[in-house]
Amino acid sequence: MPQITHTDYYSHILGKSIKVEVTGHFGLPVIMFPTSQGSYTQNADFHLNGSISWFTDNGKLKLFNLETIDNLSFYNKNISAHDRIRKYELYVQFLVQEFIPYIQRTHNTHRVVVAGASFGGYHAANFAFRFPDLVSHLFCLSGAFSIRNFMDGIQDELVYFNCPDEFVKNDEAWKYKHMHIVLSTSDRDICLEPTRRMAGILTSKGINHWYDEQKWIDHDWVLWRMVFPKFIGRFFG
Secondary structure (H helix, E strand, O other), X not given: OOOXXXXXXXXXXXXXXXXXXXXXXXXEEEEEEOOOOOOXXXXXXXXXXXXHHHHHHOOOEEEEEEOOOHHHOOOOOOOOHHHHHHHXXXXXXXXXXXXXXXXXXXXXXXXXXXXXXXHHHHHHHHHHHHOXXXXXXXXXXXXXXXXXXXXOOOOOHHHHOOOHHHHHHHOOHHHHOOOEEEEEEEEEOOOHHHHHHHHXXXXXXXXXXXXXXXXXXXXXXXXXXXXXXXXXXXXXX
């Protein structure tokens, strides 16, 4: 049986505790995000974590499944779009200034792996592309690369720098040369076109990546459980 623990990490930046599910006892840290407004245990509940259990059981990888604040930021219709993006930026800064440094100290590593499916893929990709020096591998499964649809048409720097399909176009390609990037989708995936576009941006800039498009399968856990072990096995098997 995998070693699974639950803990709270208090964020001074957010002024609240973030719930964390830790799977495994040793290995390269993998920061994982749930889908839209999902529980921090969602990836375990839907057996995405279990699909790579060999790697956690054998000390190759250690998973940190994090709570998000989607319901307080992007999905909070009771606040303005400006406040939504400001709240999300606080979450990003919690990752950069608090949680990742904690992982670096406790696991004697500089870079981490980030992964997620659907909107969890957005969280992973946005973090990886914004802070590439902190990330060794990105596994974006049926992810999104823009949050414009939450922003009610506002235009500001914070929105721009949280849309990877915009800022990567204007960034320097060398920043991403070290990173192993996987963009996964399927021909019946609602995120097919955004993923193709993001892959095209990376290709146009000469940034190496693995674009994977499955056939005859929808945007759902069946797809993600199928492809995640393949990607993990390629890099860590």
